Amino acid sequence: MSNTTEAVKERSxxxxxxxxxxxxxxxxMAKELGKKVVYTFVPGNLTELILSFDMLPVYPEIxxxxxxxxxxxxxxxxEAEKIGFSEDVCTYVKCDIGMMLNxxxxxxxxxxxxxDLLLLSYTGCYTFMKWFENLERLYPGVPVAMLHTxxxxxxxxxxxxxxxxxxxxxxxxxxxxxxxxxxxxxxxxLAKMMxxxxxxxxxxxxxxxxxxxxxxxxxxxxxxxxxxxxxxxxFRGTEEAVEYYNExxxxxxxxxxxxxGPITPEGELAEERFRLVIExxxxxxxxxEFWKIFYDMGAVxxxxxxTKVGGTYDLGFRxxxxxxxxxxxxxxxGCYTNLSLPQRVDLIEQYVKEYSADGFLINxxxxxxxxSAGQLMIMREIERRTGVPVGxxxxxxxxxxxxxxxxxxxxxxxxxxMLDQRKIILSKxx
Amino acid sequence: MQNLENIINLCExxxxxxxxxxxKKWKAEDASRVIVGYLPIYFPREIVHAANGMxxxxxxxxxxxxxxxxxxYYQSYICHLPRGVIEMALDDNLDDFDGFIxxxxxxxxxxxxxxxxxxxxxxxxxxxxxxxxxxxxxxxNFYLEELLKILDDIKAxxxxxxxxxxxxxSIKLYNKNRRLIERLYDVRQEYPWRxxxxxxxxxxxxxxxxxxxxxxxxxxxxxxxxxxxERGEQMDNIRVVVSGSFCEQPPIGLxxxxxxxxxxxxxxxxxxxxxxxxxxxxxxxxxxxxxxxRAYIERSTFSSAVYDVGNPKGKRLVDLVKRRDxxxxxxxxxxxxxxxxxxxxxxxxxxxxxxxxxxxxxxxxNTGQFKVIKExxxxxxxxxxxxx
Ligand code: SF4
Ligand code: SF4
Numbered sequence: 001m002s003n004t005t006e007a008v009k010e011r012s013x014x015x016x017x018x019x020x021x022x023x024x025x026x027x028x029m030a031k032e033l034g035k036k037v038v039y040t041f042v043p044g045n046l047t048e049l050i051l052s053f054d055m056l057p058v059y060p061e062i063x064x065x066x067x068x069x070x071x072x073x074x075x076x077x078x079e080a081e082k083i084g085f086s087e088d089v090c091t092y093v094k095c096d097i098g099m100m101l102n103x104x105x106x107x108x109x110x111x112x113x114x115x116d117l118l119l120l121s122y123t124g125c126y127t128f129m130k131w132f133e134n135l136e137r138l139y140p141g142v143p144v145a146m147l148h149t150x151x152x153x154x155x156x157x158x159x160x161x162x163x164x165x166x167x168x169x170x171x172x173x174x175x176x177x178x179x180x181x182x183x184x185x186x187x188x189x190l191a192k193m194m195x196x197x198x199x200x201x202x203x204x205x206x207x208x209x210x211x212x213x214x215x216x217x218x219x220x221x222x223x224x225x226x227x228x229x230x231x232x233x234x235f236r237g238t239e240e241a242v243e244y245y246n247e248x249x250x251x252x253x254x255x256x257x258x259x260x261g262p263i264t265p266e267g268e269l270a271e272e273r274f275r276l277v278i279e280x281x282x283x284x285x286x287x288x289e290f291w292k293i294f295y296d297m298g299a300v301x302x303x304x305x306x307t308k309v310g311g312t313y314d315l316g317f318r319x320x321x322x323x324x325x326x327x328x329x330x331x332x333x334g335c336y337t338n339l340s341l342p343q344r345v346d347l348i349e350q351y352v353k354e355y356s357a358d359g360f361l362i363n364x365x366x367x368x369x370x371x372s373a374g375q376l377m378i379m380r381e382i383e384r385r386t387g388v389p390v391g392x393x394x395x396x397x398x399x400x401x402x403x404x405x406x407x408x409x410x411x412x413x414x415x416x417x418m419l420d421q422r423k424i425i426l427s428k429x430x
Numbered sequence: 431m432q433n434l435e436n437i438i439n440l441c442e443x444x445x446x447x448x449x450x451x452x453x454k455k456w457k458a459e460d461a462s463r464v465i466v467g468y469l470p471i472y473f474p475r476e477i478v479h480a481a482n483g484m485x486x487x488x489x490x491x492x493x494x495x496x497x498x499x500x501x502x503y504y505q506s507y508i509c510h511l512p513r514g515v516i517e518m519a520l521d522d523n524l525d526d527f528d529g530f531i532x533x534x535x536x537x538x539x540x541x542x543x544x545x546x547x548x549x550x551x552x553x554x555x556x557x558x559x560x561x562x563x564x565x566x567x568x569x570x571n572f573y574l575e576e577l578l579k580i581l582d583d584i585k586a587x588x589x590x591x592x593x594x595x596x597x598x599x600s601i602k603l604y605n606k607n608r609r610l611i612e613r614l615y616d617v618r619q620e621y622p623w624r625x626x627x628x629x630x631x632x633x634x635x636x637x638x639x640x641x642x643x644x645x646x647x648x649x650x651x652x653x654x655x656x657x658x659x660e661r662g663e664q665m666d667n668i669r670v671v672v673s674g675s676f677c678e679q680p681p682i683g684l685x686x687x688x689x690x691x692x693x694x695x696x697x698x699x700x701x702x703x704x705x706x707x708x709x710x711x712x713x714x715x716x717x718x719x720x721x722x723x724r725a726y727i728e729r730s731t732f733s734s735a736v737y738d739v740g741n742p743k744g745k746r747l748v749d750l751v752k753r754r755d756x757x758x759x760x761x762x763x764x765x766x767x768x769x770x771x772x773x774x775x776x777x778x779x780x781x782x783x784x785x786x787x788x789x790x791x792x793x794x795x796n797t798g799q800f801k802v803i804k805e806x807x808x809x810x811x812x813x814x815x816x817x818x
Contacts, residue, residue, distance in 0.1 A: 083775055084774055084779075085774075086763075086792070088507070088771055089771045090768060090772075093772065120737075122562060127537070127772065129562065130768065130773065133737070133776070134772070134775075137776055146737060146739070148569070151540060151557055151559055153543065153556065164568065164569075164572040167567075168568055172563065340544045340557075341547065342547050342548055344544075345548065366505075366507045369537040369538050370537040370541075373538040374545055376503050376504065377503055394505065
């Protein structure tokens with residue numbers, strides 16, 4: 001570490017903090033401001049559409065992960081288990097329901113407003129549907145708009161799938177939004193926002209792909225989850241998001257010029273020893289500790305699949321202002337967990353090669369069948385196709401009972417030793 | 431007509447033949463026949479039948495196959511069914527199957543479809559996405575495309591494109607099958623001692639791996655035996671509906687334990703796929719595939735796999751309990767089964783509101799110990815008898 005004091009806050013971080021504070025303030029005053037509130041999910045979200053009606057989105061997964069980071073998730077999960085939810089099911093759902101049962105206090109300590117519309121954009125995860133059935137019962141009478149996103153089972157997006165989604169948007173989702181917001185749908189406004197979306201998306205891709213450099217100027221997982229924040233949630237399509245991503249990209253360029261490594265909570269990473277591709281979401285309850293195991297060993301994540309759950313922009317997709325509804329549909333279908341397993345394997349293989357990774361690691365999440373079912377086959381395939389050492393650890397998103405620090409640390413240390421050995425052997429061969 | 435014991439034995443053998451030899455033998459008799467395996471829950475088998483095929487239900491390996499490879503593919507916190515299925519695929523159990531269908535019911539089944547693709551199992555394997563939009567011209571169109579894709583897949587193998595008449599004929603046969611099954615449940619509602627829950631289970635599950643014509647014959651014979659003849663002895667049991675076992679199947683020992691503990695299972699969702707469409711599919715139309723689409727959209731039963739806003743499953747479960755005149759509900763779900771377990775609190779609440787007693791437990795398909803479950807079910811039965 002070149003600097004072990006508290007990390008210097010870069011301007012982009014400050015900007016993001018301000019954006020979030022403003023968003024939650026606005027949410028807490030939604031009723032006074034006369035704004036309608038839409039609960040929806042991150043993967044396959046329709047943020048521009050929601051914003052084009054001047055409504056405010058709330059993302060239950062974000063609340064759950066924030067509760068995890070603020071060490072509140074365990075109590076919330078317990079609450080949900082008390083009313084009959086099994087220990088076996090997705091903890092995001094339980095955390096969210098527990099939070100609602102406890103007054104629905106958001107991450108800034110202010111109460112989140114009740115929804116005026118439940119927008120079930122059901123992309124890449126079956127549990128979303130169950131989650132919303134439960135929300136619908138917690139908020140009886142609130143209208144529900146369902147947007148069913150077909151899975152890319154053939155490894156591509158078919159025309160009839162786009163047609164199906166556009167029809168749902170036109171005949172189900174937009175009329176419900178008009179009814180709830182009291183406003184007419186404005187295609188031009190939506191298109192204008194999408195121009196901003198595409199600008200932010202271009203910049204985000206530049207940031208994420210900067211990690212192809214050796215050494216990388218960024219960590220694309222632990223820091224990456226912050227980088228994706230605005231675009232995956234309430235800000236895609238806004239001027240603020242474009243400003244944020246411009247700022248972030250400038251900072252990354254400065255780092256490249258100055259030859260600096262990724263920022264960690266304890267300063268810059270001085271030496272990049274291992275470059276890893278990681279599959280699966282992080283653990284939120286012990287996020288800092290988890291990250292530290294990596295940077296202490298000089299391991300940096302050069303790319304990750306989790307940072308693609310809200311869009312696979314690095315594969316070329318951009319929101320398209322000339323075709324807003326088609327492009328929203330394609331966006332939903334292109335999110336990472338909506339890709340077929342063979343597509344996921346191909347993508348990871350490509351990542352390992354393009355990002356010159358030394359290894360591939362899976363953080364298998366107990367909660368999340370969408371990610372986890374099939375991961376052991378993914379692991380074997382990647383090992384077979386790329387020859388890099390593969391590692392496997394298990395944890396959970398927000399249930400601290402499934403984060404065993406000692407276990408994970410042991411496993412990772414052995415894995416890093418293996419990577420070290422391989423480097424020695426490879427250097428001898430060359 | 432065979433005697434009932436022989437029929438039941440035969441059904442048990444077919445139901446648990448994890449090599450599906452009956453279906454394979456059937457296929458071997460004619461070069462244009464195909465067999466298509468499908469996972470739980472529902473799949474419109476009519477279209478495979480019309481294309482000179484047999485749709486065979488793959489309900490997991492249960493407690494009848496040692497799982498070695500399957501465990502290497504799945505983390506401990508994933509339900510058991512897919513590991514048994516992949517084990518069967520990697521062994522020779524599913525050789526000779528032409529294709530596989532993975533109905534959209536959860537992400538485990540969804541990702542299993544990708545594992546089959548990566549392992550290159552079958553000439554085709556398809557994730558079969560159900561619309562969660564129930565308008566004919568939106569979700570219906572989407573579903574129609576899904577069905578047509580499968581007909582194309584089969585045609586690419588055997589060059590059979592079913593005619594309108596073929597499809598209508600197949601629909602007729604499956605309508606008959608559903609009606610016979612409902613009659614069986616109706617008899618059991620009146621006289622549950624005449625055919626035990628385990629025997630019923632064998633008879634229904636056998637239907638997943640033989641032809642519909644053969645199954646209809648079996649059902650007719652069974653009905654003839656039990657509709658007007660006494661069998662078994664009436665016990666002082668309570669009457670329960672079992673809910674939540676629609677995918678990974680409970681071991682037979684578990685079903686037995688529930689009955690031995692004093693509970694007649696008078697309805698259940700073990701073989702829900704065979705009973706999915708309520709009433710008949712239109713069997714004499716110009717567009718039979720469209721008739722299947724309409725049946726799915728308009729007359730599906732309630733299930734954890736179907737988005738139920740506007741027609742809540744809690745209410746439908748309560749209605750079922752009332753219609754069957756049951757005393758209570760046993761929520762019995764596979765461990766780690768998100769769809770079943772995420773529905774449970776709401777279903778329990780609906781039962782509470784309707785004053786219907788319930789208990790719940792979880793199982794694995796290869797659970798070997800039933801003592802606790804038996805005790806729980808026994809106490810449940812006693813308490814209902816005491817307070818009824
Ligand atoms: S299963 Fe996974 S993707 Fe689905 S809600 Fe839970 S954590 Fe999110
Ligand atoms: S048992 Fe449940 S979780 Fe497992 S495959 Fe079946 S539906 Fe999915």
